[in-house]
Amino acid sequence: MVTGRETNRRSGRMGPDAWIRLRELLVALVTHLILALFAFIAFGAMFWMVLASFKPASEIIRMPPTFLPAAPSLVSYVHILSEQAFGRYFLNSVLVALPTVLLILFSSSIAGFVFAKFEFPAKEIIFIIILSTLMVPPAVTLLPLFRLVSNLGWADTYQALIIPVCVSAFGIFLVRQFMEGIPSELLDAGRIDGASNWWIYRHLILPLSISALSALAIFSFLANWDSYLWPLVIIYDESMRTLPLGLAHLLGWASRPRYDLFLTGAVITVVPVIVFYSVFQSRFVRGVTLTGLKY
Amino acid sequence: MDLRARQWARFRHRYGFVLAVLTPILLWFIIFSFGPIIYALWASLTNTHTLDPSLARFVGFKNYISLLEDRRFLMSMGNVVKFVAVKGFLNILLSLGLALLLERLRHGRNVYLFFIFMPVVISQVAVAMLFLWLYDPRLGLINYLIGLIDIPPQSFIRSTSQAIYSVAVADVWKTYGYAAVIFLAGLLDIPQDYYEAAKVDGATRLQTFLRVTIPLLKNALVLIMVLIVIDGVQHFTMVQVMTGGGPADSTLMPSILVYDYGLGANNYQMGYASSISFLMFVVILTVTVLQLRLFRSLYE
Numbered sequence: 400m401v402t403g404r405e406t407n408r409r410s411g412r413m414g415p416d417a418w419i420r421l422r423e424l425l426v427a428l429v430t431h432l433i434l435a436l437f438a439f440i441a442f443g444a445m446f447w448m449v450l451a452s453f454k455p456a457s458e459i460i461r462m463p464p465t466f467l468p469a470a471p472s473l474v475s476y477v478h479i480l481s482e483q484a485f486g487r488y489f490l491n492s493v494l495v496a497l498p499t500v501l502l503i504l505f506s507s508s509i510a511g512f513v514f515a516k517f518e519f520p521a522k523e524i525i526f527i528i529i530l531s532t533l534m535v536p537p538a539v540t541l542l543p544l545f546r547l548v549s550n551l552g553w554a555d556t557y558q559a560l561i562i563p564v565c566v567s568a569f570g571i572f573l574v575r576q577f578m579e580g581i582p583s584e585l586l587d588a589g590r591i592d593g594a595s596n597w598w599i600y601r602h603l604i605l606p607l608s609i610s611a612l613s614a615l616a617i618f619s620f621l622a623n624w625d626s627y628l629w630p631l632v633i634i635y636d637e638s639m640r641t642l643p644l645g646l647a648h649l650l651g652w653a654s655r656p657r658y659d660l661f662l663t664g665a666v667i668t669v670v671p672v673i674v675f676y677s678v679f680q681s682r683f684v685r686g687v688t689l690t691g692l693k694y
Numbered sequence: 695m696d697l698r699a700r701q702w703a704r705f706r707h708r709y710g711f712v713l714a715v716l717t718p719i720l721l722w723f724i725i726f727s728f729g730p731i732i733y734a735l736w737a738s739l740t741n742t743h744t745l746d747p748s749l750a751r752f753v754g755f756k757n758y759i760s761l762l763e764d765r766r767f768l769m770s771m772g773n774v775v776k777f778v779a780v781k782g783f784l785n786i787l788l789s790l791g792l793a794l795l796l797e798r799l800r801h802g803r804n805v806y807l808f809f810i811f812m813p814v815v816i817s818q819v820a821v822a823m824l825f826l827w828l829y830d831p832r833l834g835l836i837n838y839l840i841g842l843i844d845i846p847p848q849s850f851i852r853s854t855s856q857a858i859y860s861v862a863v864a865d866v867w868k869t870y871g872y873a874a875v876i877f878l879a880g881l882l883d884i885p886q887d888y889y890e891a892a893k894v895d896g897a898t899r900l901q902t903f904l905r906v907t908i909p910l911l912k913n914a915l916v917l918i919m920v921l922i923v924i925d926g927v928q929h930f931t932m933v934q935v936m937t938g939g940g941p942a943d944s945t946l947m948p949s950i951l952v953y954d955y956g957l958g959a960n961n962y963q964m965g966y967a968s969s970i971s972f973l974m975f976v977v978i979l980t981v982t983v984l985q986l987r988l989f990r991s992l993y994e
Contacts, residue, residue, distance in 0.1 A: 430795050431802070437792060438809035441871065445812065447835075448824050460833050506719060513715045525720070532727045534979060536928040538952040538971040542744060542964050543730035543737065545957070566722045596711040625817045627931040628949070632957060643819040647935050658827045665820035676815045680808050683815065687872060688879040 445669070452476070452666045456659040475663035483652075483660070485667055487638055488645035495560045495641060496623045502565035503619045504612055510566075511574025512604050516586060526575070532568050537628060545632050555636040564623070570615050573689075577611035578604065614686030617679065624672060642668045738968035744956055750965070757969035767970060770946045773858050777947070778926035780862040781869075785922060786915075788866070789873035796874070797881045807878075811871040818868070822935035825864040826851070851937050854944040861933050861945055868932075869925075873918045880914035881907070916989045923981045927974055948974050 447466070451459055452475055454468045479485045514526055544563055553559035581604065589599045605612075627643045634640055640648065646664045649657065676683055738757055742750035761767050792810065796803050813821065828835050829850040837847040850860040884907065892902045908915070930949040933939065939946035939954070948970055956967030 430798060434792065434795055434799075434806045434810075437788075438806050440867070441813050442809040444824060444828070444867070445816070448827075451827075462833065462838065464833075464835060464838055506722075509715050510719050513712050517712050519709055519712045525716070528728075529723060532723070532731070534975070534982070535727075535731055536924075536949070536971065536974050536978060538928065538930075538949045539734045539968075539975055540727065540730035541952065541971070542956045542967060543733040544726065546733075546744070546747070546964075547725075547730065563726045566719060566726075568723075568727075571719075621815055625819075625931075627819055627935075628953070632953075643817055643931075646817075646819045646823060649823075650935070656826065656830065658830070658833065661823040662827060665817075665823040668820045669816040672815050672817070673812065676812065677808075680811075681804070684804075684807060684811060684875055687811075687875045 445673075448662050449666050451658070452663040454659070456657065459659045459662075475659045476667075479660055479663050479667065483645065483649065483664070484637065484640075485642075485645060485664060488640050488642045489667065491557075491639060492624060492641045492643075494557060496620055498557075499561050499565055499623045500616055500620050502561070503567045503570050504616055506566045507570030507574045507615060508605060508608060508612060509600060510571045511578050511608075512600055514571065514575040515578035515581075516583065516604075529568050530572055533572075541628065541632060544629075548633055554633055555639045557639075559633045560626075560630055560641070563629070564626070567615075567619060570619065573615055574608060574611055577608055581607050610685075611689065613679075613682055614689050617683055617686050620675075621672065624668075734968045734971060737965050738972050740965045741963075742965045744962035744964040744967075747964075753965070757966050758973070760966070761969055761973065766943055766946060766951060767948070769943050770948045770951050773944070773946055774926050774929075774948065776858050777862045777865075777929065778923055780859050781866055781926060782919065782922045784863070784866045785870045785873055786918060789870045789918070790877050790911075792870075792874045793877035793881055796878050807871075807875065810874055813868045814871045816868075818931040819935050821864065821868045822932045825860075825867075825932075826936055829860055829864075851945070852941060854942050857937055857941060857945045861936055864936070865929070865932055876914050876918060877911065880911045884910045912989055916985060920982050920985055923985070924978050927978050927981075 450466065450468060453471045453473070454465070455470070455472050455474050458465060458469055514522065548554065548559050548563060553562075585603060586599055589603055594602075625643065626641070627647070630641050630644050631647075634644060642664075646661075646668055649660050649664055652660075737750075739752060739754060740750045741753050741757075796806060799806075827833070831837060831847055831849045831852060834850075836850070841847060848856060851857045888906050888910070889902060892906050897905065928949055929947050930953070933945050933947050934950055934953075937945045939950045952967045952971045952974075955961050955963050955970065961967075
């Protein structure tokens with residue numbers, strides 16, 4: 400398109416130039432329309448869900464469906480926070496996700512540092528063995544971990560949800576890749592000044608790895624907030640449920656589907672993530688390319 | 695200082711930090727990763743009970759042989775194939791198409807990406823809830839909308855013939871934004887000169903796309919295809935929440951079967967369930983290696 404316009408400008412005729420510009424405009428218009436449609440399909444469904452959470456049950460099952468709530472009400476929220484313990488589920492999700500993410504960041508960064516900047520026997524073999532666990536589906540370790548964690552007496556505890564997921568092979572891999580790009584001369588300079596490895600980690604390596612670590616933080620937070628299979632296996636007590644578990648339990652709670660509660664619970668689950676995402680959008684998208692393309 | 699003490703001091707100086715860091719990390723991997731993997735392999739060769747390991751007996755490959763005659767297992771593998779086929783086709787079509795459109799934009803790229811990527815970040819269980827509602831035969835938006843153009847109402851996830859595809863479509867809605875971002879990054883990496891050169895050689899748009907764009911997007915394509923297959927084989931959450939594997943096992947996935955055989959009431963057959971999980975592992979490994987090989991031979 401660009402070259403087309405240039406040729407025409409050179410030929411100096413107005414007619415074809417206007418045509419080409421019109422065509423360009425049309426192409427741009429159609430492009431924007433298609434993209435807007437997809438943006439609408441992605442966002443509209445969620446927006447409609449948020450609107451639905453402000454409709455009473457009687458309005459949700461009305462046909463034809465309403466878009467805006469006819470009489471906005473908080474009745475679903477009241478129900479889900481008082482008769483269902485969604486406040487507690489929310490707290491549980493936070494109390495599991497925060498320590499898990501912090502532990503993943505710490506373990507990945509310090510192990511990544513060791514693999515990136517130190518030489519020791521069997522280094523590559525150890526690294527490849529760690530990396531190879533990424534290929535193993537979670538279903539393989541599910542039952543042995545269930546047996547192990549139950550035998551430790553950890554069923555229905557926070558540590559059962561945190562400890563078995565607090566180290567990440569993927570995180571170690573990602574951080575190592577990134578830290579290998581940090582010039583070793585920088586660390587040597589620190590060493591000559593008598594800095595300890597710990598000091599170098601805290602004051603040189605960590606600040607320089609912020610972009611990799613923030614991508615890792617985002618993805619491990621999302622994965623943990625979303626985690627369903629493992630909590631489903633190891634949590635029985637209602638008061639220990641995380642949001643996804645509490646949400647899924649709504650399904651069996653009434654004899655007919657209570658979409659008012661399903662959607663309100665879903666909104667409570669996704670809103671913190673959406674807010675987080677809206678603030679850090681560029682980091683999310685950059686994180687995908689950083690973590691994905693370096694597989 | 696005697697020799698041994700001096701050697702020890704040198705050893706500590708050289709490897710002290712490495713040891714202090716790697717010992718707890720490796721211990722964690724042994725307890726929560728390598729150990730359970732090896733344990734699962736052993737369990738798959740026994741008839742061990744999930745809650746009571748005391749009666750476990752070694753049975754060799756009996757579990758694996760029984761699997762080949764297990765109708766539910768074969769069904770779940772068939773479902774994976776349908777799920778991956780539908781998801782792979784739609785996902786790549788939509789995400790590559792959108793990435794090609796986004797690449798041409800001069801303004802507003804990030805605004806569209808913001809919305810298109812949004813479903814990627816939200817919880818699978820929440821998406822499952824949303825689609826349960828959209829798919830509801832009587833109250834759902836989709837039947838209402840297709841009713842407007844006189845298509846009779848469908849039963850979607852309540853029909854044995856439509857359920858697996860309906861679930862796959864819901865999954866595509868949630869995941870194609872991820873692939874779109876990967877493809878867009880790949881497209882933006884392609885130097886503009888390549889397109890100019892193709893144009894000079896008189897290549898048509900389609901030829902340029904097939905001969906320039908696709909080969910240069912190879913890494914992104916392989917990554918997305920491998921991820922779709924791995925995700926499909928391991929898929930649990932959305933299907934479990936939306937259909938629980940039903941109706942009549944028509945959306946049963948291997949992971950759901952592992953959960954059901956291993957921890958379902960009246961089952962607790964840890965040995966048998968472990969053999970399923972190990973077969974999943976083998977399938978994932980094989981497909982990944984094959985896909986990587988195939989692409990290498992196609993384009994190099």
